[in-house]
Amino acid sequence: MLEAIDLVKRYGPVHALDGFSLRVSAGEIVGLVGHNGAGKTTFVEIVSNLIRPDSGTITIGGKSPAAARGEVGVTPQHLGLYPSITVREHLELFGRLAGLRRTALSTAIEDLTVALRLGEIIDRRTGVLSGGQQRRTQAATALIHRPGLLLLDEPTAGADLETREAMLDVVKQRAGEGAAIVYTTHYLPELTELRATIAVAHSGRIIARGTYDELVDGLPGEVRLTLDDEEEIRVSTTEPTATLIELLSRTERPVSSVDVRNPSLDDLYRSLAVSHAS
Numbered sequence: 001m002l003e004a005i006d007l008v009k010r011y012g013p014v015h016a017l018d019g020f021s022l023r024v025s026a027g028e029i030v031g032l033v034g035h036n037g038a039g040k041t042t043f044v045e046i047v048s049n050l051i052r053p054d055s056g057t058i059t060i061g062g063k064s065p066a067a068a069r070g071e072v073g074v075t076p077q078h079l080g081l082y083p084s085i086t087v088r089e090h091l092e093l094f095g096r097l098a099g100l101r102r103t104a105l106s107t108a109i110e111d112l113t114v115a116l117r118l119g120e121i122i123d124r125r126t127g128v129l130s131g132g133q134q135r136r137t138q139a140a141t142a143l144i145h146r147p148g149l150l151l152l153d154e155p156t157a158g159a160d161l162e163t164r165e166a167m168l169d170v171v172k173q174r175a176g177e178g179a180a181i182v183y184t185t186h187y188l189p190e191l192t193e194l195r196a197t198i199a200v201a202h203s204g205r206i207i208a209r210g211t212y213d214e215l216v217d218g219l220p221g222e223v224r225l226t227l228d229d230e231e232e233i234r235v236s237t238t239e240p241t242a243t244l245i246e247l248l249s250r251t252e253r254p255v256s257s258v259d260v261r262n263p264s265l266d267d268l269y270r271s272l273a274v275s276h277a278s
């Protein structure tokens, strides 16, 4: 569905993209992750036809981003809503712009009202909504016309639990219906919940691509023991349960708390930085 090959985008001396390649198939959710400044938003902007690459090729269902605009839904990182009109008016506006009319438009609004839990706020002006409610409204404007490609740029940033759950449910549902989805996040558990494959961006290119198991399983997490005198013991390990049992059996002093941390995105970035340095 989406095929980007060797994209380059420079801003003066900054290489925002430097040979960025990524393929996303219909029905696939790709978690696009990477440190701040890795090039994720620049890529989203190129796919959504807001900016052009200096070189490289990009196609969406075989078309250019300009020709495929109606088939793409985008939630930008920074919210862009009209504060003086209601949630329903937003959905009507974006639905009409995408070509939906009458029954098709009202059915799409009803479906999203349920899926994104908009019932209580549907007739309120967006300027008075909470941050999480505005995020759900923004997502609804991207989803209203059932696009074949969804670009979700940190759609749950700052969201509460209800918003996060609603968003993840609707993303899974749309992927199940065949949409190709690019989901940028700094939060790994969301990607495991979405059963997304992972693409790691670094310095304007994708440096690793695979399933969670291929990329993250096997990386060390951390076991932490706090003793009653508040001394802390931290051990990096790929076998947290066995390590925890061993530490507890060897410690003669009282233990006030234990903590087991699974591998994080930072652990993944660190291991990739090591493999790319060598």
Ligand SMILES: Nc1ncnc2c1ncn2[C@@H]1O[C@H](COP(=O)(O)OP(=O)(O)OP(=O)(O)O)[C@@H](O)[C@H]1O
Pocket: 011, 014, 015, 016, 017, 034, 035, 036, 037, 038, 039, 040, 041, 042, 043
């Ligand atoms: N319009 C612009 N003018 C100048 N530099 C830019 C512009 N847009 C992006 N950049 C630079 O390009 C690089 C990539 O930025 P981008 O926003 O794509 O990163 P990102 O991976 O989305 O980061 P974040 O996780 O912080 O959102 C950064 O160094 C950024 O400062």
